[in-house]
Amino acid sequence: MNLAEGVQIVSFGILAVMMIGAALSVVLSSSIVYSAFMLGGVFISIAGMYLLLNADFVAAAQVLIYVGAVNVLILFAIMLVNKRQDFAPFPSAGVRKVLTGVVSIGLFGLLSAMVLATPWAYSTTPVAGESSIVLIGEHFFSDFLLPFELASILLLMAMVGAIILARREYLPDQVSPSTVLTLPERPRELVSAGRETQE
Numbered sequence: 001m002n003l004a005e006g007v008q009i010v011s012f013g014i015l016a017v018m019m020i021g022a023a024l025s026v027v028l029s030s031s032i033v034y035s036a037f038m039l040g041g042v043f044i045s046i047a048g049m050y051l052l053l054n055a056d057f058v059a060a061a062q063v064l065i066y067v068g069a070v071n072v073l074i075l076f077a078i079m080l081v082n083k084r085q086d087f088a089p090f091p092s093a094g095v096r097k098v099l100t101g102v103v104s105i106g107l108f109g110l111l112s113a114m115v116l117a118t119p120w121a122y123s124t125t126p127v128a129g130e131s132s133i134v135l136i137g138e139h140f141f142s143d144f145l146l147p148f149e150l151a152s153i154l155l156l157m158a159m160v161g162a163i164i165l166a167r168r169e170y171l172p173d174q175v176s177p178s179t180v181l182t183l184p185e186r187p188r189e190l191v192s193a194g195r196e197t198q199e
């Protein structure tokens with residue numbers, strides 16, 4: 001996507017303000033549902049940033065995976081759990097706020113130093129004939145094949161663990177080997193009534 005420099009600057013400013021505002025709403029909102037909705041706004045603004053960088057495939061994947069799957073999953077988890085609990089202040093809440101502030105300021109300083117020290121100049125001559133999808137596919141199946149496969153195994157393990165945790169309360173405490181492979185018998189009245197209706 002080749003836009004004029006002024007349009008790129010204005011679009012970047014709008015997306016940056018949208019991203020920062022949505023991120024602050026995620027952190028500062030008192031409702032966890034609104035925080036999850038604002039997280040979707042952060043993901044959409046990041047997808048807009050990818051579009052400005054001519055990474056159309058990464059922007060589409062950002063919208064489909066993060067907004068369409070992860071954010072919806074977070075919303076479903078919040079709405080299904082819906083654990084109502086009275087607020088009980090911790091005795092050491094002041095110390096935690098101070099520690100949180102120190103860690104946040106430290107991370108902000110580290111990220112600011114990284115942003116200022118990074119050379120952001122880029123080549124104005126794009127590579128002709130190469131799409132971002134082709135480049136991502138080549139890197140996935142050559143340089144990053146092992147991390148890609150490890151991530152898929154990790155996601156499979158997380159899915160199996162989530163299924164086991166969700167089904168744990170339905171599993172019986174003690175299962176005898178004789179009752180595992182047997183089905184409960186139907187009452188004789190139902191069996192005889194079924195035969196009469198078939199005849």
